[in-house]
């Protein structure tokens with residue numbers, strides 16, 4: 001399969017050319033579509049407030065993640081017993 005963009009010969013099952021041309025969408029993948037965060041300009045005090053809010057928000061988030069993991073491990077252990085039955 002020859003790339004229409006750079007005329008490089010690619011394997012038939014190739015999804016994307018080395019130059020970035022996507023064979024499925026027939027368009028060139030460009031880095032411009034990516035979101036690039038170069039830097040956050042923020043005053044020191046609002047940064048401190050933001051970090052405090054982040055730390056406070058992280059507490060229930062961690063609890064929720066632990067509950068989800070607990071449920072997942074419970075389902076996982078129950079699932080493994082069912083696999084043995086079949």
Ligand SMILES: [Zn+2]
Pocket residue numbers: 003004005006007008017018019020021
């Ligand atoms: Zn190409």
